[in-house]
Amino acid sequence: MPVTNSVTKTSPGLHKSVAPLSCLAMVLSGSLLAPTPILADDQQPEMDFTGLSSMEPPLPEVLTTTRLRQPKSRVPGTTTIIEGDLIRTLGVMNLVEVFRLVPGMTVAEVGSNNPVTSYHGTVHYEQRRLQVLVDGRTSYRASLSDTDWHTMPVPLELIERIEVSRGPNAAADGINAFLGTINIITRSPEDTAGVQLGAVSGSRGHLRTFGSVGDASDIYSWRLAYEKRKSDGFDRQFDNDQFFPFHDGFDINTFGYDGIVRTSDSTNFELRGGVVDGINEEDLRKNGKLGATDHPDIIVDDYYLQTRLNVSTSENHFFHFQVSYQNYQRRQRWPVCIAGPVIDDLIAGNSPEFDFEPGDCMPEDSPAPFIADLNEDIEESRLEFEIQDTLYFNPDLKLVSGLGYRKDTYRSETFFNGRGNNYQSRVFANVEYTPLDWVTFNAGGNWESTTTTHDNHLSPRVAANFHLTNTQALRFVYSEAVRTPDAFEQTPDWGYRAENIRPPYEFLEGTRFEVADLVDPETSTFGEELEEERIISREISYFGQFYVNQALLSLEIRYFNDHLKDMISGVINEEDFFIANNVGLDQEGFEVESSIDYAGTKLRATYAYLDQDGRYTGDPNKLDAGDQEYVVALLGRLSVRHSGSFAWIQQLPFNLTSAATFYWADEFRRAQFERADFRIARRIFASNYSYELAFTMQHYLNRVPDLSPDNIIRNHNQFFVEAGVRF
Numbered sequence: 001m002p003v004t005n006s007v008t009k010t011s012p013g014l015h016k017s018v019a020p021l022s023c024l025a026m027v028l029s030g031s032l033l034a035p036t037p038i039l040a041d042d043q044q045p046e047m048d049f050t051g052l053s054s055m056e057p058p059l060p061e062v063l064t065t066t067r068l069r070q071p072k073s074r075v076p077g078t079t080t081i082i083e084g085d086l087i088r089t090l091g092v093m094n095l096v097e098v099f100r101l102v103p104g105m106t107v108a109e110v111g112s113n114n115p116v117t118s119y120h121g122t123v124h125y126e127q128r129r130l131q132v133l134v135d136g137r138t139s140y141r142a143s144l145s146d147t148d149w150h151t152m153p154v155p156l157e158l159i160e161r162i163e164v165s166r167g168p169n170a171a172a173d174g175i176n177a178f179l180g181t182i183n184i185i186t187r188s189p190e191d192t193a194g195v196q197l198g199a200v201s202g203s204r205g206h207l208r209t210f211g212s213v214g215d216a217s218d219i220y221s222w223r224l225a226y227e228k229r230k231s232d233g234f235d236r237q238f239d240n241d242q243f244f245p246f247h248d249g250f251d252i253n254t255f256g257y258d259g260i261v262r263t264s265d266s267t268n269f270e271l272r273g274g275v276v277d278g279i280n281e282e283d284l285r286k287n288g289k290l291g292a293t294d295h296p297d298i299i300v301d302d303y304y305l306q307t308r309l310n311v312s313t314s315e316n317h318f319f320h321f322q323v324s325y326q327n328y329q330r331r332q333r334w335p336v337c338i339a340g341p342v343i344d345d346l347i348a349g350n351s352p353e354f355d356f357e358p359g360d361c362m363p364e365d366s367p368a369p370f371i372a373d374l375n376e377d378i379e380e381s382r383l384e385f386e387i388q389d390t391l392y393f394n395p396d397l398k399l400v401s402g403l404g405y406r407k408d409t410y411r412s413e414t415f416f417n418g419r420g421n422n423y424q425s426r427v428f429a430n431v432e433y434t435p436l437d438w439v440t441f442n443a444g445g446n447w448e449s450t451t452t453t454h455d456n457h458l459s460p461r462v463a464a465n466f467h468l469t470n471t472q473a474l475r476f477v478y479s480e481a482v483r484t485p486d487a488f489e490q491t492p493d494w495g496y497r498a499e500n501i502r503p504p505y506e507f508l509e510g511t512r513f514e515v516a517d518l519v520d521p522e523t524s525t526f527g528e529e530l531e532e533e534r535i536i537s538r539e540i541s542y543f544g545q546f547y548v549n550q551a552l553l554s555l556e557i558r559y560f561n562d563h564l565k566d567m568i569s570g571v572i573n574e575e576d577f578f579i580a581n582n583v584g585l586d587q588e589g590f591e592v593e594s595s596i597d598y599a600g601t602k603l604r605a606t607y608a609y610l611d612q613d614g615r616y617t618g619d620p621n622k623l624d625a626g627d628q629e630y631v632v633a634l635l636g637r638l639s640v641r642h643s644g645s646f647a648w649i650q651q652l653p654f655n656l657t658s659a660a661t662f663y664w665a666d667e668f669r670r671a672q673f674e675r676a677d678f679r680i681a682r683r684i685f686a687s688n689y690s691y692e693l694a695f696t697m698q699h700y701l702n703r704v705p706d707l708s709p710d711n712i713i714r715n716h717n718q719f720f721v722e723a724g725v726r727f
Contacts, residue, residue, distance in 0.1 A: 056469075056470050056471050056546070057471060057545055057546065057547060057552055059071035059072050059073055059471060059545060060072050060081055060545075062075045062079045062081065062163060063163060063183070063185070064079060064133075064163040064164075064165050064169070064172075064181055064183040065077050065079050065163075065165045065169065065172065065181075066171075066172055066400065066430040066432070066442060066444060067172050067388065067390075067400045067402075067428075067430065068390065068398055068400050068430060068432060070432065072473075072543050072545070072556075073440075073465060073467055073470075073471065073472070073473040073543060074432060074434070074440045074442075074465055074473070075465075075475075076442035076444075076461060076462075076463030076465065076475065076477055077165060077166070077167050077169070077461075077463065077475070077477050077479075077539060077541075078165075078166045078167065078475075078539065078541050078543075078556060078558040078591070078593075079163055079164065079165050079166065080101075080102045080103070080163070080164040080166060080593060081161060081162075081163055082098060082101055082102070082161065082162045082163075082164070083160075083161050084156075084158075084159035084160050084161055084162075084187065086101075086604075087156055087159060087162075088156060088157070089649055089657065089659055089679075089681075090647060090649075090659050090661050090677065090679065091659060091677060091679035091681075091694065091696040091720070091722075092156065093200065093202075093206065093208070093696075093698075093720065094115075094149070094156075094208075094229070095149055095152055095154055095156065096115040096116075096117050096149040098162060099117045099164070099182075100645055100663045101604075101606065101645050101647075102119075102164050102166070102606070103166070103558075103591035103592065103593050103606040103607065103608040103643075103644070104119055104120055104166060104589075104591050104608040104610065104643070105117055105118065105119050105164070105643075106118055106121065106638045106639075106640055106643060106665050106668075108638060108668070108673075108706060108707040109234075109707065109708065109711050110637075110707065110708065112233070112246075112248040112281075112282060112283055112286055112287055112710075113231070113233035113234060113246075113248035113249065113250065113281075113711075114150070114280075115149045115150070116147075116149075116638065117130075117147075117149070118130070118179075118638040118639075119164075119166060119179045119180045120179060120562070120587060120610055120612070120639060121610070121612065121635070121636045121637065121638040121639025121640070122179065122564070122567065122585065122635055122636065122638075122639065128144075128146070128176070128178075128483065128486065129176070129178040129179045129483055129533075130147070130176070130177070130178075130179055130180055130181070130182055131169065131173045131174065131176045131177035131180070131181040131182070132147050132181075132182045132184075133173070133181065133182065133183045133184065134152070134153075134154055134184045134186070135184070135185060135186055135272065135306070136183075136308070136322060136386075137272075137304070137306050137322075137324045137326070137384075138176075138324070138326075138382065138384060138406070139152065139184075139326075140176065141328055141380055142328070142380040142381065142382045142408035142409070142410060142422075142487070143378070143380050143408065143410035143412075143415070143416075143486060143487040143488055144380075144486055144487075144488055148328075150229070150250050150252055150280055151252055151254075151276050151278070151280070151300050151302060153254040153256055153274045153276050153302075153304070154184055154186065155210050155212075155225060155227040155254070156210075157196065157198060157210050157212070157724075158186045158187050158192070158212070158225060159184065159185070159186060159187070160185045160186055160187045160188070160191075161185050162182065162183065162184050162185070163181075163182075163183045163185070164180060164181070164182050164183075165177075165180050165181040165183070166180050166558065166591070167179075167180055167477070167479065167537055167539055167560065168180070168459070168461070168479045168480065168481035168535055168537045169181040169479075169481075170446055170459035170479075170480075170481035170482065170483075171428070171430065171444045171445050171446050171459050171460060171461035171479060171481075172428060172430065172444065172446065172461075173446070174404070174424070174426055174428075174446055174448055174459075175424070175448055175450065175457065175459075175481075175482060175483055175484050176483060177481065178481050178482070178483040178533065178535060179535070186258070188221070188258075188260065189214050189216060189221040189222050189223040189258050189259060189260055190216040190221045190260070192212060192214050192223050193214050193215050193216040193221070193223075194213075194214065194726060194727060195211075195212070195213050195726070195727055196210070196211065196212045196213075196724070196725075196726045197210070197211050197724065197725050197726075198210045198211075198722065198723065198724035198725070199722065199723055199724075200720055200721070200722040201720065201721060201722075202696070202718065202719055202720030202721065203698075203715065203718035203719055203720065204231060204232045204233065204234070204235065204713070204718065205230065205231055205232030205233075205249060206230070206231050206232075206720060207228065207229075207230040207231070208227065208228065208229050208230070209227065209228045210225070210226070210227045210724075211225070211226050211227075212224060212225035212226070214258075218262065219261065219262055220259070220260070220261050220262070221259065221260045222257070222258065222259040222260075223257070223258045223259075224255075224256075224257055225254075225255070225256050225257075225258075226253070226254070226255050226256075227253070227254045228251075228252070228253050229250065229251075229252045229254075229278075230249070230250065230251045230252070231249050231250055232249040233246055233247075233248035233249040233250070233281065234246045234248055234710065234711050234712055234713060235712055235713055235714045235715075236712050236714070237283065237285065237286060237710035237712065238709045238710055238712065239285050239286075239710070240357075243712075244285060246283055246286075246710065246712070247281050247282075247283040247284065247295050248281050248282070248283050248286075249281045250278065250279065250280045250281060251278050251279050252276065252277075252278035252279075252280070252300065253276070253277055253278050254274060254275070254276045255274055255275050255276075256272070256273070256274030257271070257272065257273050257274065258270075258271075258272050259271045259272075266311060266312045266313070267309070267310065267311050267312070268309075268310050269307070269308070269309055269310075270306075270307065270308040270309075270310070271306070271307050271308075272304075272305070272306040272307075273303070273304065273305045273306070274303065274304055275302065275303045276300060276301075276302040276303070277300055277301050277302070278299075278300050279297055279298065279299055279300065280297070280298040280300060281295065281297050281298075282295060282296045282297055282298060282332070283295060284296070284358055285358060286710060288334065288356075288358070289334075289336075289356075289374070289376075289574065290336050290338065290356065290374060290496065290574060291336040291337050291338040291356040291360075291361055292334045292335070292336055292356075292374075293334075293335050293336060293337050293358070293361075294334050294335050295334070296332050296333070296334035296376075297332070298330050298331070298332045299330070299331040299332070300329075300330060301329040301330075301331070302326070302327060302328050302329060303326075303327050304324065304325065304326040304327070305324065305325050305326075306322070306323070306324040306325075307322070307323050307324075308320055308321070308322040308323075309321045309322075316391065316392040316393075317389075317390070317391050317392070318389075318390050319387065319388060319389040319390065320386075320387070320388050321385075321386070321387045322384075322385070322386045322387075322388075323383075323384070323385055323386075324382075324383075324384050325381070325382070325383050325384075326381065326382045327379070327380070327381045328379070328380045328381070329378075329379045329380075330376075330377065330378050330379075331375070331377050332375060332376040332377060333373060333374070333375040333376075333377070334373070334374060334375075335371070335372070335373050335374075336370070336371070336372055336373070336374055336498075337361035337362065337363065337369050337370070337371050338356070338361060338369055338370040339360070339361050339365065339369050339370075340365075340367040340368055340369050340370060341367070342370075343369075343370040343505065343508075346513065346517075346518075347508075349517075363502075368503070368504050368505075370498075370501070370505050370508075371501070371502040371505075372498040372499060372500055372501040372502065372505075372508075373498070373499045373500045374496045374498060374499075375413075375414060375496075375499075376412075376414045376415070377412060377413070377414065378410065378411070378412035378414070378415055379410070379411040379412065380408070380409070380410045380411070381408070381409045381410075382406060382407070382408050382409075383406070383407045383409075384404070384405070384406045384407075385404065385405045385406075386402060386403070386404045386405075387402055387403050387404075388400065388401070388402035389401055389402060395434075396433065396434040396435070397431070397432070397433050397434075398431070398432045399429065399430070399431045399432075400429065400430050401427075401428065401429035401430075402427075402428055402429075403425075403426070403427055403428075404424075404425065404426045404427075404428070405423075405424070405425045405426075406423070406424045406425075407421060407422075407423055408421065408422045408423075408424075408487070409421050410487055413497060414494065414495065414496060414497075415488055415492060415493070415494055416487070416488075416491070416492070416493050417493035417495060417512070418493075420487060420491060421451075422450065422451050422452050422487055423450070423451045424448060424449065424450045424451075425448070425449050426446055426447060426448040426449070427446070427447045428444070428445070428446040428447075429444055429445065430442060430443070430444030430445075430461075431443055431444065437467065438466060438467045439464060439465065439466050439467065440464070440465040440467070440473075441462075441463070441464055441465075442461070442462070442463040442464075442465070443460075443461070443462045443463075444460070444461050445458060445459060445460040445461065446458070446459045450484050452484045452485055452486070452487065452490050453484050453485070453490075453530075453531065453532055455532070457482045457484070457532060458480075459479075459480055459481045459482060460479070460480055461477065461478070461479035461480075462477075462478050462479075463475060463476065463477040463478070464476050468544075469544075469546075471544060471545045471546055472542070472543065472544035472545075472546070473542070473543050473544075474540075474541075474542050475539065475540065475541045475542070475543070476539070476540055477537075477538070477539040477540075477541070478536075478537070478538055478539075479536075479537045479539075480534070480535065480536050480537070481534075481535050481537070482532040482533060482534050482535075483532060483533045484532045484533075485530040485531075485532070485568060488572075489530055489568060489579060490529070490530055492515075492526065492527075492577075494514070494515040494516070494526075495512045495513055495514040495515055495516075496512065496513050496515075497510060497511070497512045497513075498510075498511060498513070515574055515577070516577075518574055518575065519574070519575060519576055519577045520575065520576055520578075523576060523578040523622060523623060523627065524576075524577050524578060525570070525577060525578050525579060525580050525622075526577045528580070530568060530579070530580070530581055531566055531581050532566065533564070533565075533566050533567050533568060533581070534564070534565050534566055535562055535563070535564045535565075536562070536563045537560065537561070537562045537563075538560065538561045538562075539558060539559065539560050539561075540558075540559045541556065541557060541558040541559065542555070542556065542557045543555070543556045544556075548596075550598070550599070551596050551597060551598045552595075552596070552597040553594070553595070553596050553597075554594060554595045554596075555592075555593075555594040556592070556593045556594070557590065557591070557592050557593075558590060558591045558592075559588075559589075559590045560587075560588060560589060560590070560591075561587075561588040562585070562586070562587045562588070563584075563585075563586055564584065564585040564586075564587070565584045565585075565617070566581040566584075566617075567581065567582075567583040567584065567585060567635055568580065568581055568582075568583075569582060569583045569631040569632070569634050569635040570582065570631050570634070571630075571631075571634075578622070578623065578627070578631075580618050580619075580622070581617075581618070582616060582617055582618025582619075582622075582623075582631055583614055583615070583616060583617060583618075583631060583632055583635050584614070584615050584617045585612060585613065585614045585615075585635065585636075586612075586613045587610060587611065587612040587613070588611055589608065589609040589610040589611055590608075590609055591606070591607065591608040591609070592605075592606065592607045592608075593605075593606050594606075600650070600651040601648075601649070601650055601651070602648075602649040602650075603646075603647070603648050603649075604645075604646070604647040604648075605644065605645065605646045605647070606644050606645045606646075607642075607643075607644040608642070608643050608644060609641065609642060610639060610640065610641055610643075611641070612636055612639050614632040614633075614635060614636055615632065616628040616629070616631065616632055618631075637707075638668075638707075640665045640666055640667050640668055640672075641666055641667045642664075642665075642666040642667065643664065643665040643666065644663075644664060645661065645662065645663045645664070646661070646662045647659065647660070647661040647662075648660045648661075654682065655682050655683055655684060656680065656681070656682050657680075657681050657682075657683070658678075658679065658680050658681075659677075659678070659679040659680075659681075660676070660677070660678050660679075661676070661677040662674075662675070662676045662677075663675050663676075663677075665706070668706040668707055671702055671704035671705070671706050672702055672706065673702065673706040674700070674701035674702045675698060675699065675700050675701065676698075676699045676701065677696065677697070677698050677699075678696065678697045678699070679694060679695070679696040679697075680694065680695055681693065681694035681695075682694075688727055689725060689726060689727035690725070690726050690727075691723070691724060691725040691726070692722075692723070692724045692725075693721075693722070693723050694721070694722045694723075695719075695720070695721055695722075696719070696720040696721075696722070697717060697718065697719055697720075698717070698718040698719075698720075699716060699717050699718075700713060700716040700717075700718075701716075703716060
């Protein structure tokens with residue numbers, strides 16, 4: 001029997017099904033499957049719904065939520081499926097923007113031009129509470145539990161689909177799947193044989209080029225791909241009541257290889273590898289530290305390697321063994337100029353006042369200032385093993401189980417004064433049982449041992465799905481999850497070792513200035529041990545898919561009630577370090593996702609409502625009332641009460657396809673986000689090649705930056721042109 005890959009790939013027939021999407025309290029819209037220049041087939045037949053009103057449509061299948069391939073009616077939780085064709089047809093310009101299409105998820109930039117995404121908020125600068133997978137490979141950074149979306153080695157042209165499990169998914173994916181899981185599934189080399197080239201250029205220096213070459217045969221299929229991403233970032237920043245240019249662009253190159261070797265009808269071997277390099281600009285005014293006199297740009301140098309053996313012993317039993325290794329390296333160095341009296345206070349053991357502004361310190365000042373070079377270099381690596389076994393006892397009883405082991409290594413003289421390791425081992429399982437035609441039960445959990453807390457943690461989930469019809473179900477889900485502190489939260493050894501010190505302070509060469517000596521001692525929690533965060537989540541949801549008057553309608557509605565406790569919040573910088581398990585959250589709301597698909601017309605809409613109530617639960621004597629309110633607000637920085645999206649794709653004469661999309665998020669920190677995207681594309685097919693030309697406009701309806709006053713776009717109409725060819 002052919003190998004069945006239960007996690008990362010889907011069968012060709014699966015992609016022809018229409019994903020259930022969302023709706024604004026019964027507003028209907030449609031999944032967007034219009035062809036693009038880089039697809040598995042040169043042409044796709046138009047769907048004909050004539051005479052199908054009495055038939056039951058095939059259900060989309062989900063891989064992520066339990067690690068079992070399940071139709072949506074049996075999945076123990078709400079999962080959004082975003083097809084790669086939809087992403088490309090809408091003209092999405094970068095990966096993180098995709099998550100604006102997911103109910104309850106918000107996207108923004110913090111600090112500079114660094115994008116973050118979150119489900120139900122609960123994020124500050126680092127995205128600590130979402131598991132991010134690429135083809136089953138854990139893809140967030142090891143020591144900070146953060147996701148660098150600029151350097152993610154996933155070209156948009158190679159995305160097969162993205163599944164987002166909305167709600168705690170630690171039962172399947174472990175500790176970091178605290179609020180959910182993002183699983184990015186790339187296209188098989190078999191579907192991208194030949195040569196593909198594409199380019200997009202537009203406003204604010206946006207440039208993205210892509211190229212791939214590959215071949216496919218019964219025994220060996222392979223693909224080599226290259227992508228460049230470049231942007232100038234925002235137009236300007238606001239500082240001290242003045243506008244300044246903003247140095248916050250990026251220039252990233254990715255190169256990747258994907259290969260599949262079939263050794264028999266029941267066994268195949270996957271090999272993936274890649275490198276990422278480039279520069280992520282950091283602005284002097286916003287991210288310059290300790291008297292920086294030049295931009296502290298970050299030099300990126302990453303690589304990864306992943307192997308996977310898939311074996312099918314029968315049509316009802318298959319397993320895989322996967323090994324992956326990733327290395328993230330960031331070099332960030334900058335010169336500083338600090339007034340002599342400040343350094344003298346520091347040498348004397350006093351806590352100096354930090355008030356560094358560009359131009360405050362000059363080399364010719366008297367007394368002579370402290371001039372040297374500092375760095376925040378860091379290298380992180382992750383070695384991960386996983387074995388997973390899937391057994392179908394019969395169509396109504398299925399079991400997936402497995403073991404995992406992970407070693408995270410971090411090396412940084414600045415953040416850890418050397419190197420350190422964290423280890424995690426886990427056992428996971430999920431059973432699906434359908435004793436009667438009208439009900440399916442799921443029960444599963446993940447037992448994990450981690451050295452970050454030197455403890456064991458269990459994340460269970462139970463669910464009952466009641467089948468109203470073959471294509472409609474009502475779900476009841478209960479789940480728990482934990483998230484342990486990351487390495488920098490738990491075991492920081494933070495200090496700066498100055499180098500290349502100029503006279504008269506050359507005697508300090510090699511001295512390490514400890515941040516623990518600089519932070520406010522009255523509020524500092526530096527070195528205090530943190531506990532795990534915990535969430536208890538309850539969900540009631542409905543999923544249905546059916547034909548209505550020759551149109552395919554999908555509708556999914558989710559009600560949730562979550563209780564989060566011992567949440568880690570606070571401030572980490574050179575002046576203040578007061579993070580602790582000091583916030584509790586109660587949140588509830590509902591989310592709607594729907595689509596309606598006519599012949600030639602596809603509509604899609606989402607809506608999410610979130611009511612979040614936070615409270616300070618830490619030591620009342622540690623922080624004053626103002627700081628207590630501040631740490632609660634920090635945890636909800638990306639939480640919005642109302643958010644949603646609407647998209648409309650229309651097939652037009654002359655091989656034209658139009659797409660219009662509206663994104664909005666209300667009650668952000670400063671203002672609401674509102675943007676409308678418009679795209680028109682024409683695709684031409686020839687005997688041995690196809691090409692596409694497209695034009696996209698993004699119109700920002702709100703002229704006030706939503707999260708940071710520095711994220712200013714002067715022209716609220718942004719324009720992009722793109723071209724692609726395949727042969």
